[in-house]
Amino acid sequence: MAAPGLLLLCCNFICRCFRSKTKDTDDTVLVKESNTVDAAPSIEVNSGSGKIPVSPLRVPPSPLRVPPSPGRFSMSPKLDRIGSVHLTMRQAARATQNFSPSLKLGEGGFGTVYKAELQDGRTVAIKRASKEHSDALRSEFRSEIELLAKIEHRNLVKLLGYVDKGNERLIIAEYVPNGTLREHLDGVHGSCLDFSQRLEISIDIAHGLTYLHLYAEKQIIHRDVKSSNILLTDRMRAKVADFGFARLGDNEPGNTHVLTKVKGTVGYLDPEYMRTFKLTPKSDVYSFGVLLVEILTGRRPVDSRRSPDEKVTIRWAFGKHNNDETMDLVDPQMKEAVDAKIFKKMLNLAFQCAAPTRADRPDMKSVAERLWAIRVKYLKRAGKE
Template sequence: MAALLFCLLLFVQISRFFASGLEVKSKICGSDHLAYSNPFGHELFYLNGNLVDKVLFCKALQLHYANHCLFEGYTGTDYCGLDLSSADVSMGRRKLLQEPKKKDEPDHDPEAKRHSASTKVGIVVSGIFLTCCVFICPCVYRKKRGTAPTVLKKDPNSSDSTSPFDMNVHAPPEKVPPSPSVFSISPNVNRTGTVHLTMEQLTRATHNFSPALQIDEGDFGTVYKAQLDSGQMVAIKRAKKEQFENLQTEFSNEVELLAKIDHRNLVRLLGYVDKGNERLIITEYVPNGTLRDHLDGHRGKILDFNQRLEIAIDVAHGLTYLHHYAEKQIIHRDVKSSNILLTESMRAKVADFGFARLGPMDSDQTHISTKVKGTVGYLDPEYMKTYQLNTKSDVYSFGILLIEILTGRRPVDLRRPVEERVTLRWAFLKFNEGHAVELADRMMEEVVDEDILVKMFALAFQCAAPVRNDRPEMKSVGEELWVIRADYLKSLRRG
């Protein structure tokens, strides 16, 4: 405590001394605290209280700007290459320009002569920060170590109707600290932490896995909703025991990869069971069912166009995080409407990571080789032909999903006439004939501007191109959807 007070007093005195040239601007975007100052013409950049270089600061700034969080307090000359025209900012449009200032370009700033003095200021401030860390961090570390959660021992009273349970529910594996160039784009939202429960508690929460609490059934197993003693609602996915050996890989994949991700458009892992004859995954409960349920009209009110567009943007954000900003690149491999869950406010979360794979470990690699897994209708044809998987396979699946969102039709529907059974082929032919409006889901009551529909379908077909080199990156897809959203809002004002 004494060291902390010392650092604070020292910082106050130095701050007063340099008050005329050390005005700090700050902004909280998502889970990151950005700060910037320009004392005596020398720029200083901070991320979560740490002094960082401009490259690192700009990567964070670009990422949060892509998530429509604008740091207006940053007065740098080129705003890290971002286009901040008033029209683009107001409509949420995002452009990343790759034109950094050349190193040899002469500096005509009249404040340049103060560079030496400002450098000293930066050194002093950095020294204060490091001094505080030396005194404070060991104390904080000892305190955190002393309060770290421990794994519960086996509950001797746990049992079920056939055999005693011999396991615990674990918290997700500890995450490896991300590299400095990786940032979470999740906003600060109210979320519960990991759970530490006995099997007896899980059995009680699900009323002994009652069919009345079942909310989904898949290849992996059955999903139940459950309310814990704390009142927290969770989803519990229980593996099918008769397929236990075959599902072991999928279970391990999902636990390992879910533990590494944290984004508002991805379902969050809370705990798991992996022992004896039980395999269970515990995730946050998303109450509003799947996207496919809503497209089928099983949830009452039909999705309007704006909701469908926002859902598409949410899914694009989640996949962009997996491909570009996660600790390690992740390929979902099973993007489909039944794996998109909706919250009460109709925000989308990508779920089910049983088929997910880590992307290439070497930056020189363009793909990984693996046997084909996924769902018929959403599978990348080039992946099926070559067994070569990369992020463009998710882009293809997203293209099919986007067509599904717009038309309401499943990718393959054997109940349709022969010429309409494969939705992609049917939609592409109708689109080329100039009948984009006829492709829109007839269950939507509103009339959507034809230009907007044309842009949406054109983007979907580009994503679903048969050759992956013709497909855009997921990040670019998300940016284009924001442009379409801005155009859609303009069309509403005109109407």
């Protein structure tokens, strides 16, 4: 209980300071509060109105990576896509060597994730629900899985199948081979992420979340956006993973939130969600803002090993920014010279996403567009375009 209390105190600090200083206002317009629908209730551990500075730049289309946004229903595959991997419980156990700890990839909101080798040679990830989640999901597991199976986006981990047998519930997903974003920020995989890679990863994540909020057949709020839930491919493309905490919207006009017991990860949790139990897509936006600060600084959102004034990264970063010490926030692992203007633009966007009240946050589509505009400026300033 201490950690959430600490976060609320920090959020109060940011709330007082949030409007005290905004830099780089040469690229701002006003964005209206989103009217998108929010999600349905769930269990566990978290408005107002206003306007916010946002980039007016017309973002040029990506030549390669950002296809035009689909219509709300146009990209959903047929339901039979969920049958792309059929496994029995016995086959799943064999593929994971009886859920061997040696094949464990990590822990997620849904349960434990294992690397699995199928008989046809394919490698997949199998997520085994914890007993707590297995019991809670008994009535809704299959219907929600069928909906998640229709998600198709290059920046979202694909669901390939599931097992629902007795007390066991498994999710079979694509295997993403290059570890988590957090591991790369920690240097676990050797080389450090350079600034360009961090910018591209941020754009990938924003596009994945935008798809969930706007273009899935039913609106999906991820609810646990964090660096350990971002997987990287061999080509350093980012994929958002772990929909174990995700909630589905009902798409009814006029619905702006859902009451739900708080679930998520300390450090990334939307303070307004914690206070009101009202979940909206802006809760994901807040988490993304915290994640963006993490990407830029390399620091975890909460680090109890640091001094009290540096323990909560978003509070420490905002204080530095307010004192004109922004470039002190650059991850020291990046040995390159980082463009100060570009860095500050990304940091300003991160702070806007992590505003204490959701009305002061942009929606994910605006965030993705602004990041793309920053990318265009970065490439021009670096002489790469």
